[in-house]
Amino acid sequence: MTIRDIARRCGVSVSTVSRVLNNHPDVSEAVRERVLEAVREAHYVPNNSARDLVRPQSDSIGLVVRGIGNLFFSPVIHAVEQAVDEAGYTLVLHQIRSGEDELQAAASLARSKRLRGLVLLGGCFDYTPEDTAALDIPFVCCTYTNSFGTLGRESYSSVSIDDQAEAYQAVRELTRRGHRRIAVLLDSVNDHSISELRYKGYCRALADSGISLDPALVAETGAFDLASAYEETRKLLERTDFTAVFVIADSMAVAAMKALRDGGKRVPEDCSVIAIDGVELSAYTIPTLTTLIQPTGELGDEAVRILLDMVEGRAGNRHVQLHTTLRPGGSVRTLTP
Amino acid sequence: MTIRDIARRCGVSVSTVSRVLNNHPDVSEAVRERVLEAVREAHYVPNNSARDLVRPQSDSIGLVVRGIGNLFFSPVIHAVEQAVDEAGYTLVLHQIRSGEDELQAAASLARSKRLRGLVLLGGCFDYTPEDTAALDIPFVCCTYTNSFGTLGRESYSSVSIDDQAEAYQAVRELTRRGHRRIAVLLDSVNDHSISELRYKGYCRALADSGISLDPALVAETGAFDLASAYEETRKLLERTDFTAVFVIADSMAVAAMKALRDGGKRVPEDCSVIAIDGVELSAYTIPTLTTLIQPTGELGDEAVRILLDMVEGRAGNRHVQLHTTLRPGGSVRTLTP
DNA sequence: TTGAAAGCGCTAACAT
C-alpha cells in the first residue's frame, strides 16, 4: 500500500494525495475528503523512511538515555516528550546500555534518523572536543555538565543542578542539625561523574564545618544499584559508627535505610539519612526520605527549550543551572547532645 | 556525506562501497580496507531511511510500551531489548501515553518503520478483531492476554501470568495464615483489565475460604499512581477494619504500607500486606514486601522467542503462561487467635 | 571483482 495505490483508488495524482497528507491548502474540499476516506479505509500510513529521505530536514529530536529504568529519569523523559510534542516535533527515544558510548550512539542516531537536535540524558561528564566532533547538530546535556572534560563551555549546552553545591547543602543540613560523624554513600569518589562532584560537595561542607574527613566514613559501591548500596551500608555499619549518612541518590538511600534498619539502627533515631534526587517513591518509605528534590519537569522543559532555540536559530548554546528544593521528610533528626 | 562521497574519495563505485558496508564477500581486501578507512575518517553513517526504503524488509522489531516509567516494566524492556539484539534484529522502542490507543500507535509504527514484528507491553485486555485488523504483522501481547475482548486465541500471541490464579494464590496465602478480614486495593473492579482479573481471583479465594465478600473492604483507586493508592488506603482505614490487604501491584503496595503506618497500623503486626509483581525496590521497604514475583526476564525472553518464531515462519501464534514465585518478605504475619 | 543503472515511496518544484 503506497501513495500511488491511494492515488489510483481516488483517481487523482500522487501529488494530490501528498498534498492532502501534508495539509497543503491548495486542494479542493471534495478531493481532500475522497482521499482521506481512501486513506482511512485502506489503513494507509505513509512510509516514514521515504518521507525522511526526501524532506530537506526531519522534524525529529533525539533523546538518548542511559538507563530508561532509572527512577529519576522517568519524569524527565516525560517532560522532554511532552515539550517536544508540543513544539510540533517528533521524539525519537533511544536507550543505551551502561557500557555504550552515548556520543557514538547519538551520532549514529542523528545521521540515520536525520535528527535536528539531541537531548542527552545521563551521559558522561568528561567529553573532549574530539568526542563531540562527530555530532554536527545541536545537543543539550540534560542533568549533567562537562565538569571533567576539556570541552569548552561555548561548544555545548546543558541544564542541570550544581551537583557540588547541592551536595554541600545536603551535608550542611546535617551539620546544622548537630551531626559531625557523617558518612557518605556513593558510587565512587573519582568516577569523573556525579559521584565525584557530590563527594566534593560533601568534603567542602565538612571542611566548612570544621570536621576533618574520615576515610572510614566513605562508602563506595562501585555501581548504582540497590544491592550494592545495601551491601556497602552494611559494611559501613560494621566498620565504624556515625549519626548520619549523606547518600548521593534517592534510590540508593532507600537501600541504605533498609541496611541501617537490618543492622539494628533506627532511622532517624539512631542514624539520619539525607539524599539528593527526589524520586516519587522515596516519599513513601518509612520514614519518608529527606531529600533535595531535583526539578525534573523543569529540567526536561528547559532542555527542550534550549535545544529548539538552537535548532531554530533563535539563540546559541547556553547553560542553565536549576536548584533543588528540600523535601523535609522524616529521615533526619536534630542531634541534641 | 553520502555513499557517493565515500565512493568518490576512494575512487570506486557506490555499489562497491555498499558491498563493503553490507559485508558482501565479493570485494577485494585492498578495496575493502580503503573504503572502511574512508568511512571511519569521514564519520560516515549510512542513512537508515534510504536503506529501509530499498530493502525488501527491515530488521526491526517494535516494542510499544504504555508507561516506560512503570517499575515493573523496566526489567521486561531490558530483557526484550537484549533478546532482540541477540537475534540480530534492531529494537524500535516506542512509548505511548495512557490515553493513546496502542494498536493504532503500533500499526503506524509498523508501517512507517517497516517492522517485522511487534511486542506490546501494557496494552488493553479487550481487543476486537477489527481493532487488530490494521496490524498485518505478527505481534505478541506481553504481560497480558485478551481476556475481555472478542479476539480469537488463534489470532494473536501472548506471554503472561494467569492474573486471576495468581491473585487467588496471594489471597489464599493470607487465608492460610488465618486472615479473614482481607481488604483489596486495586484500580477498579471492572476496568476490563488487570485489576478486574486480580479482583476476580480475590473473590474466588474468599469464596473458597468460606468468607463472604464485604464491599467495604474493596478499595478502588481509579488510577495506578502512588498518591491514589495512599489516599484510598487511608480512607479504607477510616471506613472499616481488617487484618490484611491484598494489593494488586507492588508499587501501590509501597504506598499502602505507608498509609497503614501513618494511620497507626504496624505492618505486619496490625495488618499484613501482600502484593503481586515483585519490583526490585519493594525488597527494600521496611518491612520487605511479601509479593508474588513475576518472571520479568522470562516474560521478555519468551515474548521475543514467540515473535521471532512467527516472523521467521518457524511456528504460528501461541500463548504462554508463566508462573510467579512467592517472595516471602516480612509484610505478612500468621494470625494466632 | 567491479560498475552502471533501476527503483524503493515520497515531496516539491514546475507545468498545466
Next chain:
DNA sequence: ATGTTAGCGCTTTCAA
C-alpha cells in the same frame, strides 16, 4: 486546483 517528474540515499540486479 491538479498532474508530471526529478531526485532523496541506498541496495541490488545485470553486465562487463
